[in-house]
Amino acid sequence: MSTHSNDHAVDSHAGDDHHEHEHHVTFWNKYVFSHDHKMISKQFLVTAIVMAILAMLMSLVFRLQLGWPDQKFPFLESILGKWGADGKLDPNFYLALVTIHGTIMVFFVLTGGLSGTFSNLLIPLQVGARDMASGFLNMLSYWFFFGSCAVMTASLFVEAGPASAGWTIYPPLSALPQAIPGSGLGMTLWLISMVLFIASALLGGINYVVTIINLRTKGMKMTRLPLTIWAFLITAILGILSFPVLFAAALLLLFDRSFGTSFYLSDIFINGAPLAHAGGSPILFQHLFWFLGHPEVYIVLLPALGLASEVIATQSRKPIFGYKAMIGSMLVIAFLSFIVWGHHMFITGMNPFLGSVFVFTTLLVAIPSAVKVFNYLATLWKANIVLSPAMLFAIGLVSFFISGGLTGIILGDSALDINLHDTYFVVAHFHIVMGSSAIFGMFAGVYHWFPRMYGRMMNKRMGYLHFWLTIVAVYGTFFPMHFVGLAGAPRRYYAYTAYEGFDAAININYLISAFAILGGLAQFIFVANFFYSMYRGKKAPQNPWNSNTIEWTAPVEHLHGNWPGEIPEVHRWPYDYGKPGEEKDFIPQTTPFSETKNSNLPGES
Amino acid sequence: MIKLLTLLVLVMAVVTIWRIIRVLELVRDLRGDEEAITDKDNRTNGKLSLWFIVLGFAGMIYFTLDAKKYLLPVAASKHGALTDSFLNMNFALIIVVFFITQFLLFYYAWKYKHKKGKKAYFYPDNHKLEFIWTVIPAVVLMGLIVYGLKLWINITAPAPAEAMVIEVYGKQFDWSVRYSGADNKLGHSNFKLITDDNPLGVDAKDASSEDDKTARELHIPVGSIINFKFHSRDVIHSAYFPHLRAQMNCVPGMTTEFTLEPTITTDSMRLITGNPKFDYVLLCNKICGVAHYNMKLKLVIESADDFKKWYKEQSYVFAKPQAAPVVEPAGMSDTAKVAKTESEPAKVVAAR
Structure with missing residues (x-):
């Protein structure tokens, strides 16, 4: 089947060549409404970087409030206006910052940014396709994403403030403007933005799946796909199955807010008057939300793990240990991710027996996760590790995956979750396992594939500095945060004045904020390196990391259709690194077994 | 006026950074420095890995001992005492796993750093190992699940009539x-x-x-x-x-x-x-x-x-x-x- 589709792709490319002479390339169709997957990938990446900086600066503002609650920061008034009047952060705006920081990071940076960038860049290049199955849908996917980012950013300027019910927007708080000012127009814009985002994610996801299934080059069997592609495939399927449920949740919330329905509302007395809503359940929303919300965690994490697997194998100069086990564990994780959502809801009053079932499924996730970690360690064992910035970030990812995964064992146990639920222990847990881990995967991807994107190398010294400052800052921020949680401090508190015992938490908060600021500043090294290298970095060689995968056989200068002549044929799996009997320590996928008689294993010929 | 000055300072900062970058670029070109990763880079970052894990552990232990005073006091409820001891059991387990795996990760980065002429050990698979490290976590987790659920079921049991x-x-x-x-x-x-x-x-x-x-x-x-x-x-x-x-x-x-x-x-x-x-x-x-x-x-x-x-x-x-x-x-x-x-x-x- 793949052979057939490949021929088809070649034919259509021949047609394209013809086309290009008629349609001249303009600024608009090259940089703006591009159908080329490589350009779309860069559009996603740059948009995500801009959004990430915005969300990161927000977190620094609320870290200032948490670290130094009695201090006045006059500059807040100049940047935030009435929300920072007199140099004090407004408590409503604090909640808004927390909400929008989470929303942007989870959806726009780690979902849209990560999958959008790397699925787009790597799927056609690594499976050997001229482009995505549908370039037009791909373009739409980006522009829906852009629209969604624009609406979310615009919501920051709403007079009553942006959405502020937390990134999980639980009703009734998110449904009633009487309950919190952010639930007015700000919340409406949040929901519109999310609807656009879901459209983008679905268009992208369907495209990714179709491309991987149908447009593989000759010889590219599923078992010869790099782990990146496996990760993107599974991620896309997760997204296609779960995002529509979030869409439904958002739509019903929109109905409750604007058209007086009662899906989530019942028995409410607010602002001195009972409301007419009857018969709904706020818990229903949580079920719908987390049915997406939990797979979402893996939508964020799996691509990062895929990128890290590829980088770790390449830079270890050694095959990834347990290729099939890696695929298997990703499939198991993906399956389990659909039946664990209830662990976010142990203390909502759900039936304790149902809680027990979710404990069971949740803790099962630790098994494939452990397999992945051990396989990474086995890959590094007796390797010949090139410590490039990308490799360091991939190692950092594994480190966070371990640290955050282990605390997940505690939180997944309902009996222990009773006391830790919604405390800073949870905040620390998911910032390590999902936030930092995924962002490190993204950094690894950017450093590793930057030459493939822009034809230039990133500066390695700035890369090293960025890595070491960031990993120290991440652990410095989130390790102490566990203790704030164990001290019983709830999350989303503007200040810890409610209870005298939290004086202690403030001492730790000060340390956390200091590290957070360090980490924030370190990111500007990356931003500077990124934009600088884009224009003035060293010109990249054809295959800078001596990698096996076929994206490195395409010319450094980008061209529509990726390869000038025929698409290369693939003869082997992507991990023949350091194979005994071979002089070089890598054998590209395009090398037939007939040329490597000395190193072929039994059965390979 | 202050705004103008701030703007001026910002412009100056940008110009300064730009000049520094130019100087670095010239130095790079003079040295013929490629962006390829050299064995010197590997040695430096390998050492940093080792320092990171050693100092990181030391920092974590120091902080933990110091931060103990911030934790909640002993549980003031019957079930709380039980969940606390279960929590400690969990911590004992994950701390052991944490130290071993994190140490190996950063130690390997140093120990097996790239050297010219060396070749990695070609080791793509081992079913026995895979089996072992699937089964051991599975068994341990089953233990945790059973113990945890027993607590959970007791805690959430219907209240006695006299409550x-x-x-x-x-x-x-x-x-x-x-x-x-x-x-x-x-x-x-x-x-x-x-x-x-x-x-x-x-x-x-x-x-x-x-x-x-x-x-x-x-x-x-x-x-x-x-x-x-x-x-x-x-x-x-x-x-x-x-x-x-x-x-x-x-x-x-x-x-x-x-x-x-x-x-x-x-x-x-x-x-x-x-x-x-x-x-x-x-x-x-x-x-x-x-x-x-x-x-x-x-x-x-x-x-x-x-x-x-x-x-x-x-x-x-x-x-x-x-x-x-x-x-x-x-x-x-x-x-x-x-x-x-x-x-x-x-x-x-x-x-x-």
């Missing part, structure tokens, strides 16, 4: 409590009945509400089983008793509950913590609006006698026409009645 029923009622941004009185039954309530005089919307026509009492603080007798019923009238709140290791959401339109047995009085806890001003607290732990962070209620755990005395002084939800004869609330367990001299902190400390 004292107390309603905890959340609204933006405070808590109210209602005691069920001698009949141990809360009178019906309905959000449509809420008025300024009847903030909980209790139904006066229901006979069970006659002996219901409200209070400005939450007092509970030590050693009795308490069955909390949670309500909210506006948005979701979460009733969080950090010292009792108990938490349950308060959801408009439904009743949730949590049953627990307090084991340490406020007075004893003051001695345990060495803080004469210590008080238990009920916090809101679900984002509920602008004053979420200030939504709290003082909780007092006291001996059965003290509790009875305090309870007598509390007012009925609906003022009684004449002096009521019955004052003793239901749900006081025999042990609680006996344990009136429970202000013996020495015993509790020993029990830790």
Whole structure:
């Protein structure tokens, strides 16, 4: 089947060549409404970087409030206006910052940014396709994403403030403007933005799946796909199955807010008057939300793990240990991710027996996760590790995956979750396992594939500095945060004045904020390196990391259709690194077994 | 003027950075420095890896020892003591795994760093190893699951009939409590009945509400089983008793509950913590609006006698026409009645 589709792709490319002479390339169709997957990938990446900086600066503002609650920061008034009047952060705006920081990071940076960038860049290049199955849908996917980012950013300027019910927007708080000012127009814009985002994610996801299934080059069997592609495939399927449920949740919330329905509302007395809503359940929303919300965690994490697997194998100069086990564990994780959502809801009053079932499924996730970690360690064992910035970030990812995964064992146990639920222990847990881990995967991807994107190398010294400052800052921020949680401090508190015992938490908060600021500043090294290298970095060689995968056989200068002549044929799996009997320590996928008689294993010929 | 100066400084900063970059670029070009990773890079970053893990562990241990004083004091409820020891068991396990795997990760980065001419050991698979490190985590996790679920099932078991029923009622941004009185039954309530005089919307026509009492603080007798019923009238709140290791959401339109047995009085806890001003607290732990962070209620755990005395002084939800004869609330367990001299902190400390 793949052979057939490949021929088809070649034919259509021949047609394209013809086309290009008629349609001249303009600024608009090259940089703006591009159908080329490589350009779309860069559009996603740059948009995500801009959004990430915005969300990161927000977190620094609320870290200032948490670290130094009695201090006045006059500059807040100049940047935030009435929300920072007199140099004090407004408590409503604090909640808004927390909400929008989470929303942007989870959806726009780690979902849209990560999958959008790397699925787009790597799927056609690594499976050997001229482009995505549908370039037009791909373009739409980006522009829906852009629209969604624009609406979310615009919501920051709403007079009553942006959405502020937390990134999980639980009703009734998110449904009633009487309950919190952010639930007015700000919340409406949040929901519109999310609807656009879901459209983008679905268009992208369907495209990714179709491309991987149908447009593989000759010889590219599923078992010869790099782990990146496996990760993107599974991620896309997760997204296609779960995002529509979030869409439904958002739509019903929109109905409750604007058209007086009662899906989530019942028995409410607010602002001195009972409301007419009857018969709904706020818990229903949580079920719908987390049915997406939990797979979402893996939508964020799996691509990062895929990128890290590829980088770790390449830079270890050694095959990834347990290729099939890696695929298997990703499939198991993906399956389990659909039946664990209830662990976010142990203390909502759900039936304790149902809680027990979710404990069971949740803790099962630790098994494939452990397999992945051990396989990474086995890959590094007796390797010949090139410590490039990308490799360091991939190692950092594994480190966070371990640290955050282990605390997940505690939180997944309902009996222990009773006391830790919604405390800073949870905040620390998911910032390590999902936030930092995924962002490190993204950094690894950017450093590793930057030459493939822009034809230039990133500066390695700035890369090293960025890595070491960031990993120290991440652990410095989130390790102490566990203790704030164990001290019983709830999350989303503007200040810890409610209870005298939290004086202690403030001492730790000060340390956390200091590290957070360090980490924030370190990111500007990356931003500077990124934009600088884009224009003035060293010109990249054809295959800078001596990698096996076929994206490195395409010319450094980008061209529509990726390869000038025929698409290369693939003869082997992507991990023949350091194979005994071979002089070089890598054998590209395009090398037939007939040329490597000395190193072929039994059965390979 | 200040804005202009700020702008000027910013422009100068950008120009300076740009010049520095140019200088670095020239140096790079002079040295013919490629961006390829050299063995020197590998040595430097390998060493940094080793330093990172050693200093990182040292920092973590130092911080943990130092931060112990910030943690919650000993659990003041029966189930809390059990979950705490289960938590410690979990920590013991994950700390071991954490140290081993993290050490190997960064140690390998140093030990197996790239050297020219060296070749990695070609080792793509080993089914036996894969099997071992699938089965061992599976077995360990089964243990944790079984142990954890046993606790969970006990904690969430239906409350015994003699448990004292107390309603905890959340609204933006405070808590109210209602005691069920001698009949141990809360009178019906309905959000449509809420008025300024009847903030909980209790139904006066229901006979069970006659002996219901409200209070400005939450007092509970030590050693009795308490069955909390949670309500909210506006948005979701979460009733969080950090010292009792108990938490349950308060959801408009439904009743949730949590049953627990307090084991340490406020007075004893003051001695345990060495803080004469210590008080238990009920916090809101679900984002509920602008004053979420200030939504709290003082909780007092006291001996059965003290509790009875305090309870007598509390007012009925609906003022009684004449002096009521019955004052003793239901749900006081025999042990609680006996344990009136429970202000013996020495015993509790020993029990830790």
